[in-house]
Amino acid sequence: MSVTDKGVYLAKTSDDLRERFQAAALDLFQQYGYEQTTAAQIAAKVGVTERTFFRYFADKREVLFDGEERVREALLGSIADAPEALRPIQTLFRAFHAFRPELEARRFYAKPRQELISITPALQERELAKISALSDALAAALQVRGVETLEATLTAQIGMSAFAHATIKWLEDDSSDVDEWFDLAYQSIRRILVDNE
């Protein structure tokens, strides 16, 4: 495919195309809105057909939700080698803190993406689904460490609430630090559940 004017065949890796799809999609979504942008337009912008787009992404929403596996792997890794002594909720927050660099690295992509999601119901649904899946993964990881099912499930959901909230706040405020938001959320959770603080 795609021949240069010199006749040299460009070997495009799949990853390359994936990223170009994502960039093109975010671009078009920002300009015209998610609903008003068709999959065919995204594909055209990248120079392929709509059919190819759907070979890379299960559906139109998914083009904005790709990094999730990497997030999961990173968090699960952190949990796996956390000190035994840590209580479940602390284990999670430790993982969140450790994830900070990767979060900051993707900030320039994540910020406009989040703004888009915040004004697009269809994308909010997908985001909630991803968060929920992540939460399930965290819960499973906690169970591996010996936490019982109910506690693991609720801890994971509470942790993810805090993580998601902190991340969004951080993206909204350019001059802020993610860690501060994590801490704020953690303190807040303590106050919610512990009477005398």
Place this chain on the structure above:
Amino acid sequence: MSVTDKGVYLAKTSDDLRERFQAAALDLFQQYGYEQTTAAQIAAKVGVTERTFFRYFADKREVLFDGEERVREALLGSIADAPEALRPIQTLFRAFHAFRPELEARRFYAKPRQELISITPALQERELAKISALSDALAAALQVRGVETLEATLTAQIGMSAFAHATIKWLEDDSSDVDEWFDLAYQSIRRILVDNE
């Protein structure tokens, strides 16, 4: 529409049709699966056209998520007239307990519905969206009572996690009591942060 053999015109209220849509949909979804059932089939089973179906429900999923407003109103009502002294999380659990009768009244509908959702990703997404919306409503209600934004948001999410979890467990186990699941969840979230219990 729909004339009896005596020529008497039946005045069908909108509510009537709505419920028939819901029953027909649940029926077909159980038999053939959500994806394999078309909106046209649901409409046909009720005796109207597909177009009418979409005048009653914004989309195909929505037919299974109708009662949400009533749930919201009930919970918001409970929160509004809760004793001032209650802490936010207790306010929510009080509301959940008060909601018990309505929950039990709809059990026969809710149980197969939940099973269906649990095996259908598209429906899970919608359910998460509804839960999230409910959580936002609860948070707003707490803020009205003077709880600050962050605490209200996280409390609502924690509460909803517990509520959703308890409800699902209760539906799974025929011989159980919702209240017990609420209590279990409440004890569990306390243990998450309080060491000596």
Place this chain on the structure above:
DNA sequence: TAAGGTATGTCAGTCGCAGACATAAGAGAT
């Protein structure tokens, strides 16, 4: 150079959903 794998294009089809317009039934006014 031949052969086999893989990414893409092409085509046709289904389904979810929405706009526009027609029609028929019931409610109220005269």
Place this chain on the structure above:
DNA sequence: ATCTCTTATGTCTGCGACTGACATACCTTA
């Protein structure tokens, strides 16, 4: 009784999301 106004429904048409089937051109490797 008749007329009108409103409202629920049917009908028709079209778009966009997605999918299966098949063709084709590339890239690799023998």
